[in-house]
Amino acid sequence: MSVVKTWMVLFLSALLWMPLAQAKEDPTPKQKPTAFQVDGYKGAKFGMSEKALLATLKKEFPEAYKDLVTVEHKHNQQKVFSLRLENLIEGAGPAVVTYFMGYRSKLLVHVNVTWGDLVIPDSQxxxxxxxxxxxxxxNYFQGYRFKPDSLVVGKMQSKQDILFFKGRDDKNRELRLQLSVRGVESGQKDKAGKPVVEPRSFLQLSYIADPENPDIYRIQPGAF
Structure with missing residues (x-):
């Protein structure tokens, strides 16, 4: 089976087995779901300075903090901090949590939590x-309240990407959960001498402070 066909089988299978909203009527009254606050990830809150963020990460993840990685995002011109966390979700393997500081504000504006062997080579x-x-x-996020007109559950974005969940809170901050697969050369060749391409996957959970106007570098209108 070709890599493309393998992707399609995987993705169609995922769509068929995605959790559906409960249609049964519950005769017992339910409390209104709690509004989810997309204000950052765990103790790292949007608007934190670099100093405050690093102090929080050191306190919250002391072992992982020892291997904290700092890079500059060349395209967005943002300072980025990353650390690796083990067993956030059983069976999903290690995760890399990435914190993005705003280009202009220099404050925390975006966090990604990413799992999978495309991003973490030693992940099983x-x-x-x-x-x-x-x-x-x-299922977890569906237990909370988001802006109704912002909700997306189980949308095929492309042949390689499924948007499992998207929602915005009352301040228009966004949470996204996307599962993706890509073809990566394995380093081996088939009988015809062509590189063998294998599917690699990653799951990314994103917390975004301002999805409409992200704090990244942009060429200003009229500059050229």
């Missing part, structure tokens, strides 16, 4: 494992 989690994690996270 494959597509099916990440699909289970995506289901669990989707």
């Amino acid at each position: 989690a494959k597509f099916d494992d990440l699909k289970v994690a995506a289901d669990l996270l989707t």
